[in-house]
Amino acid sequence: MELKTKIELPKEVTNAIKEAVIQAFQDAKNNTREKDFPLYMSKKQTCEYLGIANRTLNEWIETGNIPYKHIGKTYRFNRNDLDKFMATK
Numbered sequence: 001m002e003l004k005t006k007i008e009l010p011k012e013v014t015n016a017i018k019e020a021v022i023q024a025f026q027d028a029k030n031n032t033r034e035k036d037f038p039l040y041m042s043k044k045q046t047c048e049y050l051g052i053a054n055r056t057l058n059e060w061i062e063t064g065n066i067p068y069k070h071i072g073k074t075y076r077f078n079r080n081d082l083d084k085f086m087a088t089k
Helices: 011-030 043-050 054-063 079-087
Strands: 069-071 074-078
Touching (some): 043 054, 043 079, 074 079
């Protein structure tokens, strides 16, 4: 026979726990890599963001496997598109 005991915590304690959890989520959100990398990144920034070599990025560009914009001689990579791309890898 399994006994279940319900413990009621004082309202001040439950509120303090809720506030601590909310603060922890906000801190985690503020510490994401997003603020370290702009929305549109260069090839160098993209390699750093993805943790890949420049050669790998060039191969992905040549094969059309990675989303990018090519404007003149400049390549730009949208951070949100890269996140989606990596989620499917």
